Amino acid sequence: MRITELQLPDDVAVTGPADTAVHGVSHDSRQTQPGWLYAALPGANVHGAQFAAPLITAGVRAVLTDQAGRQLIVEALDGDPAAPEVDELCLLITADPRARLGSIAAQLYGTDPAAPQLLGITGTNGKTTTSYILDGLLTALGRTTGLIGTVATTIAGQTQPAVRTTPEAPELHALFARMRTAEVDTCAMEVSSHALAQHRVDGARFAVAGFTNLSQDHLDFHASMEEYFQTKASLFTPAFSARGVIMLADDYSRRLAATAEVPVATISRASAENPTYLIAEESGPHFTLHTPAGALAARAPLPGSFNVANTALTLALLLESGTELGALAAVSGSFDVTVPGRMEQVNDAAPLAVVDYSHTPDAITQVLGGLSSAGRPLVIVCGAGGDRDPSKRADMGAAAARGADIVIVTDDNPRSEDPAAIRAAVRSGAEAARASGTARATRIEEIPARSEAIIAGVAAAGETGTVLVAGKGHETGQEIAGVVHPFDDREHTRRACASRPSGVPAGRVQD
Known part of the structure; x- marks a missing residue:
């Protein structure tokens, strides 16, 4: 394509x-090749135009940038x-080149909103879980x-690891x-708030956008x-979506249902909310x-009541996008899904x-609630990430103490922060919950090394208990002081379990 086009x-x-x-x-x-358009964007620390000269020498002849970038290229x-x-x-010069990049990329690559839908x-x-459930249903329906998303990108069965939840626009x-x-x-x-704010989408x-x-x-x-809310809400505007489906899970979702700029359907467990889709007759994963087209018997492919909600959302997304009720009925009770690092039983x-990847107070609450019918004691091994929202750390500890019998606080990804300070913030929340009488936990420990914390968590769960290793999920590295060390919670947990002598079976997540 020529720039004039x-x-x-x-x-x-x-x-x-x-x-x-x-x-x-x-x-x-x-990644830029000769003959491509290079988007030289201003960054937090460096301007992309500083890397333009070698590309131009190698054959790049078109650059999208701002006036500052143009001057850097001239020099x-x-x-x-x-x-x-x-x-x-x-040279394509504009005050905000990032805001123009998505539209240009869509034209250059011939993006068609109907192919794929x-x-x-x-x-x-x-x-992540909802997107995997949706993909599982689509596969069961015979779709390509x-x-x-966060874990991986898959194209017609071929998978590659993901770098971020939502890729950059090009x-x-x-x-x-x-x-x-x-x-x-x-x-x-998956559509993250960062992606919406940074023009990545x-x-x-979208034919239909869903809100969890x-x-x-x-x-x-x-x-x-x-x-944060307004950024998420921008997905439910005509610029991005034809229609939406909203799970009425909290006050923000109810507000979105009332203010969205596109037609929306709603989902709830409460008939009093008069939802478009009503979740009823729940029995474990079955519901x-x-x-509007009739009743649909379904089964969540993953444990936890929140996965009933996630599954209901996927079914509604498909119905709103044109899938027939009868076609869904043929697969909605029998398909299986494995989501790496999401309620993954190892x-x-x-x-x-x-x-599990749970790394917010609400996620920890929901996941522990989903395991409440499993074996006792219920043990959680958790921490909090560095260089991320510090205000949620104490609340994460409190959520852990309210939902588990034993809390073991450990390092997550400290990144550039002091690991001890992060652990102290998480532990303070757990201890405060116990002091207030709102905690289920009778034991709170702090073990800095994550591998040792996992071993201790497995030992504390014993032969009849359950251990949840929370926070990192599918990740295969742990970032400490700018260095990423190989670390997979699943492998460490398997090894810790394998080192225990065999005994009576532990409790199970209800199926």
């Missing part, structure tokens, strides 16, 4: 040869006999699927192009819960979803051991 807003000024042809786009200088090329003159380059999921907790639209080539018809995609439009819940998280990025006896 792009539909650009009035705030983008084009200088140089506008008939320059470009075959791809990237904001990452390491870098000045006097370099191997580099072209600035007026030989096609996009189903988005946002919310604080449950995005795509999946984009990567995202390139993925859509690959999905079209692979004849993917439906893509389940610009140029994408909203609770405290990411206040290291968002200035307030109100800003009935009452829909040992089923002596003790029952579960690894």
